[in-house]
Structures are given as structure tokens and as C-alpha cells.
Amino acid sequence: MADNGLLIGIDFGTGSSKGVLVRPNGEMVAQEAREHRTSNPRPGFFEHDAEDVWWHDFTSIVEALLAKADGPIVGVCTSGIGPCQLPADADGQPLRPAILYGVDTRAYKEVAELTEKYGDDEVVRRCGNSLTAQSQGAKWLWLVRNQPWIYEKTRYFFMSHTFTVFRLTGEYVLDHLSASMCEPMYSPAARDWIPEWCEDVAPGLPLPRLMYSNQVAGHITPEGARRTGLPEGIPVAVGTIDAFSEALSVGVKDPGQIMLMYGSTIVADLITERAVPHPALWSLTGTYENTFSLAGGLSASGALTTWLRDIVGGVEYAVLTEEAEEVAPGSNGLLALPYFAGERTPISDPHARGVIAGLTLSTTRGELYRALLEATAFGTRHLLQSMAEAGAAGKRCVAVGGGTKGGVWTQIMSDVCGIEQDLPKYAIGAAYGDALLAAQVAGLADESTNWAQIAHTVRPNPDNKQIYDDLFGHYLDLYPATKDLQHHLSGLHPG
Structure with a gap:
């Protein structure tokens, strides 16, 4: 490939897609974004129309x-929200909207049933994780039972990035990392599907060929070139789930490094030397061969700030941030649980609900806004604490995502969690990591390549340690104290 070739990386997010055009040295040529709609047809149901x-x-x-390229395109890669489930027919055409990741909790009954059937200890032993709202096996069983007319026609299992790979190359693949989130279908130890459990939850389903994220899935076919304008024959990388591509984009690839992604949800991805099975976290095969990840995610973080902004009349985030910055740590006696969309890790409870304790008639929107930011930080501390208890504490943290802008949220996170956070000079996102993977399949980069530049480091303020340590203890107490009530109220929600 020519050294002046260009790479394309595209990431499909919950509310928008982003794409980048990049040179092999990491120089950004152009960026594009498109907003889109996430459907919420019923409480607990979240979907994307793949077309x-x-x-x-x-x-x-x-x-x-x-239109902005000044040279030939020599490699392409996509990533996206995940794990997702898109059933497609024999021609690869979608049969229904794609069922999204752990924010979609429709298969909670199947999660409980399969856990009882196999035993949680055995699931963790073979799959590295417990069954949760993320688990694709449970969602396949949900589809078998609730939409059998769809399942009978299903011949392909796509996620957002592999749907694109198929359209471009005709290849039916899935990366090992994404497969790690298909409990109880995949074994990280064996690096392969578990045939008997696959047949239990998705009988007769042809499963994709397993590869690593930086391998060549295939090359663009004449039909793929016709439909997209991309050059025929160039390589397409397998790709992966967005958070893990974003980790690569900021150089998080070596054991002990952790990527903290601030977005609609928060995801923490810790690179480990070995598989670390844990019932409350995501123990995953890594993006690269012979790598592993221990990860977890909150169901709602930035989504909470959007919720508050909308109910107070669409006030600009900058105004809310300024008001929150003027509020003392502890939000003048407010303490919130961020479980507005259930919770993924470490409590794995789709029926958990948000709680705001300590409200008074004098509570301001700035106090509420800060309390919600603090809630996401307490949730992240709970997640990082669970990682440390598993014996996999991180040595260095790189923070990425839209939530790192403005300063107040990252400072709260460092204060609550007691961690330093490196902030990249360019926090471009998962699409930039996709471009790096595209460079690798084009032969213009390798696994040691790092395009990231660190702009500055956020350090915890020791003056805030005592109050946040105290509130974190109460945060941990608040969930079990209100769990039964949360579940009861969840059952009263329409739908």
C-alpha cells in the first residue's frame, strides 16, 4: 500500500455516528457526524433500525x-455500540430492528432462567461472566420464544460493525471480544463457541467465524464498491465494540492501563495479562490476539444530564455546568443513585431505579446537576473497586468522551475515585481507533502503533477526600436499603 493512502474509521453510537479520514501517521484529514434516532418502543426495549x-x-x-480525500482510500474499519443483536435472513437483510446492548433489558426472565439452569458458578467458569442484560444468548432465547416467526427466517447474527463488514465484503465474522459478551454462547478460555449452550439458546443458528479486531475480515466486493463509492479490493478490518476501539484510539492497549469513557453511559476497560473471570464484571478476550480485558459499564451517565437538561427546559449544558461548579462537593446534602435505566455493573440489576435523596424546597438545579455527576462518579468508584477486588487494579487511567469537556465532571470523578486521569490532546473517539485498525489491516501500522497525545492530567483534590469517602459509604448502603422498593416501583411502570 502507498504511504500516502488514507484510512476511514466509522463508529455507530447510541445517538449519532461519527467518521474520520486519517493519514497513516494519525493526522486527521476530515471528520463527519450524523445524528440518528434510538427507538424505545416499550420500557426496557431499545432498538436501532439497521438500514x-x-x-x-x-x-x-x-x-x-x-469528497474531502486527497489520496486513495486503502483501509476501512467500523465499530459500534454493543453487544447488539440483529437477526438477518439468508440474503443478509434485517428481519427486525436490532436489539441494543445492556440498556435493553427485555430478556431479564431468560437471564434468570438460564442462570438457574446452568448455575452461576458454572457460567462464570466457562464464560468469564455471569449472565446479565448484556448477554446475547439470553436475548436469542427471548427472540426464539417471543418472535418465532422472525427466528425461523434467521440465518445471520450481526452486530453493528459486522453488519457493515458483511455489506462491504460478504464475509460473516465476529470479533472475539464481542463474542465474549454473548453469554452463555462463548468461552474465552477456549476462544470458541460453546456448542451445546449455543444450541440451547439459539437452536440451528449459523454462527459467525471468530477473528480478532485487527484482522482482515475481507476485501470490498464489486457490489460493496458500487453501493458506497469505496475502492474495490481494499481490506476491511473486523472491528469491535465502540468502547474498546476508543481505548485503542488513546493508546490503552497494555496491561495495567485503563480507559474511562464518558458518554451516554460510562465504560471502564482495563487491559489485563490474563483472563480474570468475575461474576459482576465483563471478563473478555481482547481486541488483539493474546490480550484480555476486564471491563464494566454503567447503564446511564451522560444520559442523566440530558434528562435533567430536558426537564428544566433545555438549558444549555454550559449553564448547568457553571451552576454545578459553584456548588460545594456533596451537593449540599444530595445523594443520588444513577440507576435510571437499571444498572449493568457491578450490581447487574435491570429493575434498579434512580434515587435522589436529600431533596428540600431550597434544592437548586445546580445542586441536582452536581448530584447526578457525583452519582456517576460513585458508580464508577464502585466499578473500579470491584476490579481491584478481583485482583486487577489499573496503574494508569486515560479519560475519553464528550463528558471530559468542561472540567467539572472529570474533577468530580478524580476526587470521588481518588485517581489521576490523563486527557488526550485529541479526544476524537472510537472512529479514530477504527482508523488505527484500518491502518493495521492495510499494512501501514502494527499493534505497537500509538497515535495518542496527552494534553494534561486531572488530579484528585485532597480537600474533598473526606466528604466523598463518607458519601461513598452511604452510596453503597442506599441501594440495598431501597432495592425492594425500587423493584416494586419498577413493576408499576406502564408496560
């Missing part, structure tokens, strides 16, 4: 990037 969201955004972004 109108994933494929439309991909082709639209590619068209715009090609």
Missing part, C-alpha cells in the same frame, strides 16, 4: 469523507 441508522449513516459519512 436507517447503521447503513444510512455509513454510506452518508463515506460519501462526505470521500
